[in-house]
Amino acid sequence: MIFRPRPEKLELVLLRYLHSRMVFNESQALIFFTIEKGYEGELKCDAWLKGLSDEWLILNDLLFDYHGSLFQIDTLIIAYEKIYLLDVKYFEGDHTIKEDKWFTPTGKPEKNPLHQLERCETLFKQLLNELGYKISVESYLIFINPEFHLYQTTINPAIIFPSQLNRFLKKLKTKPVQLNKRHYDLAQELVDHHIEESPYTRLHKYSYEQLKKGITCANCKTLFLDDTLVCNKCGFVEDVEAAVLRSVKEFAILFPDKLITVDYIYDWCGGLKSKKALRRVLSKYFVLVGKARASHYKES
Numbered sequence: 001m002i003f004r005p006r007p008e009k010l011e012l013v014l015l016r017y018l019h020s021r022m023v024f025n026e027s028q029a030l031i032f033f034t035i036e037k038g039y040e041g042e043l044k045c046d047a048w049l050k051g052l053s054d055e056w057l058i059l060n061d062l063l064f065d066y067h068g069s070l071f072q073i074d075t076l077i078i079a080y081e082k083i084y085l086l087d088v089k090y091f092e093g094d095h096t097i098k099e100d101k102w103f104t105p106t107g108k109p110e111k112n113p114l115h116q117l118e119r120c121e122t123l124f125k126q127l128l129n130e131l132g133y134k135i136s137v138e139s140y141l142i143f144i145n146p147e148f149h150l151y152q153t154t155i156n157p158a159i160i161f162p163s164q165l166n167r168f169l170k171k172l173k174t175k176p177v178q179l180n181k182r183h184y185d186l187a188q189e190l191v192d193h194h195i196e197e198s199p200y201t202r203l204h205k206y207s208y209e210q211l212k213k214g215i216t217c218a219n220c221k222t223l224f225l226d227d228t229l230v231c232n233k234c235g236f237v238e239d240v241e242a243a244v245l246r247s248v249k250e251f252a253i254l255f256p257d258k259l260i261t262v263d264y265i266y267d268w269c270g271g272l273k274s275k276k277a278l279r280r281v282l283s284k285y286f287v288l289v290g291k292a293r294a295s296h297y298k299e300s
């Protein structure tokens, strides 16, 4: 069973919002692409693991701080006699290993994911030990993209290739033994130890002034050109209420310190909808707090 579902990645949500409203430089674009691809891979892994027995406990996206060392785990599977630690990679194309060094399809050096996996496993074992659990840990790098290939000279059993995914799952399925209370306690303790990291501190700086104003299309995320709310790019048509609510949500997530006021939302929506129309939507879904010029809306 899924003990901890994979949460929506706030950092990715923020980047998607920003991407519609500003031009990313090369490094920003690369970060966005990497996070988007990584998340896609994790979702594919979740879908793949759906076939796993209900006897297992699956915990997704955990972040731990072990005495100052941060480490993140994509997926943990708690089985009767061991824990499987999975690091999911959505690499694409032909990658190469030469003397323990990894290279991208274009020949650029890349971080050796096995080193990351080893570090993660070591820290996780120490955490388990500290929590008082004696259970063995087996770690795997899961390459989930069928368009991935790795040229290597030695075989590493910690690497699961796309063509091996089904067999790997079959192997796991042959071993289910009913879990007991201790396994559930461990799962809960791990969830309790998970820390939330603020995505705002990691993101590059952005300011309200720098972002393009307007309402984005719910379907293709480009900005609507006029107040008809018919997308020029994909033809999607949206009703005013849904479009305004989405814009307010975007505004609130991008600028958690700013107050939601009619004036701000009017400006944020690029003046596409009248203040009267905005006030009507805001009053319907939010509560008005404060008086006169200090008044603003809060989620009810």
Ligand SMILES: [Zn+2]
Binding pocket: 217, 218, 219, 220, 221, 222, 231, 232, 233, 234, 235, 236
């Ligand atoms: Zn569109």
